[in-house]
Amino acid sequence: MMKTKGWILAGSLFLAGHRLLAATPVANELLNPQDATQLVTRVANAARTVTFQGVYVHQHGDNMEAFRVIHEATSGNDIERRESLDGPPREFYRQGNQISLYLPGGQVYPIDRRQSSKLFPRQFPDDPEHVLVNYHVRYIGQERVAGQDTNIYDFEPKDKLRYPHRYWVHTDTGLMLKSVMLGVRHEPVEVFAFSQVQIGGTIDKRQLKPVYPVKPAPVDDAPGTLTLPKDPEWDIHNLPGGFRLLKVGQRPMVGKPRPVIHHLYGDGLVTLSVFIEPFDPAAPLGIAQQAGITVFARKAGPYLITVLGEVPAETVQAFSYAYTPKGEKPSAQ
Incomplete structure (x- = not known):
């Protein structure tokens, strides 16, 4: 990247x-x-x-x-x-x-x-x-x-x-x-x-x-989406303000056997990505930072949510916890 x-x-x-x-x-x-x-x-x-x-x-x-x-x-x-x-x-x-x-x-x-x-x-x-x-x-x-x-x-x-x-x-x-x-x-x-x-x-x-x-x-010239699609598997609430949804789709990832769900957000100067895929027990969880890039990964039901962006740690965490699998109570940060 x-x-x-x-x-x-x-x-x-x-x-x-x-x-x-x-x-x-x-x-x-x-x-x-x-x-x-x-x-x-x-x-x-x-x-x-x-x-x-x-x-x-x-x-x-x-x-x-x-x-x-x-x-x-x-x-x-x-x-x-x-x-x-x-x-x-x-x-x-x-x-x-x-x-x-x-x-x-x-x-x-x-x-x-x-x-x-x-x-x-x-x-x-x-x-x-x-x-x-x-x-x-x-x-x-x-x-x-x-x-x-x-x-x-x-x-x-x-x-x-x-x-x-x-x-x-x-x-x-x-x-x-x-x-x-x-x-x-x-x-x-x-x-x-x-x-x-x-x-x-x-x-x-x-x-x-x-x-x-x-x-x-x-x-990819697909136009951006202004609203998240209705997803039968996810409740998405309380997203941090000031970020627009730019794109929803699937994206191939290095080392992944199949594309993962990708939601791309932006605030005009930087972008932030939310990746959703089946949970992998070997995946590293928690916060990682390198030169302005912050990554936060957590288990949410049977899924792994990974949020990555040029933003502070509290921002990627807030995005992650805004995604809740249907039928589960929102996770405490």
Whole structure:
């Protein structure tokens, strides 16, 4: 998951956002709702509409990798190529909605459109409210990243169910140049940052040509579900607030003989997964954490529930205990 992730309203609003950032707010000041909406919209748009190329670093716990990205914004379908610079060679190539991959061993696995569309620096959703219902936005100050001037913004959670985030936004275009997810002690637990970047200009078409023999990847374009389906085997109540149900389905898992039930939730910045499968006595139970990723597994009747996400421990536990097999009393946390 960490490897994958390391790759893991235009018009008037864009122009309004540009004017907003031209007039720098006061340091350490909370943005009002209108300005926060314009900021999120501007940053989300820039990742699609700005031509850029460079090298960025992804640090997650003790893992650190570098990637090259080339993104050409056109009037039609934009084109993007990414390749790993560390470890086994991997490559991601996208033209419009068509995605091709090169992975070690030459195998290609199905990918979810939501996952492929959240690759750095495209980490904001198209709907600003999805983020701003859960986070306050505070302007921190200015700083250079990879030789470019940026404005720094903190996204401060409105509750204890999620982690704070900090973003460095290019002052001229709104392109995100650095992002940091902070842990419970405000320590960096995940970092994306350009070490070198060129914004604008013309892309040499040869740089957009895949280096490795990429293969078309099956892409799941199924729309998200806004409500959980009625399940004859489960009662689901008291889910933590601020998370939307994005997808319900079955997902193949490494080491599992058959796909497991998968419920995917998101709060606009991070995602959280609930996996349901027959109980395995050999499965490890309880809490585990690694670099901002928290996993909680427990036995619920004849089932194993595993919840995983970039959220604090109390959040994955709350999601787990919201799922109760039919006929059983809700479990005490």
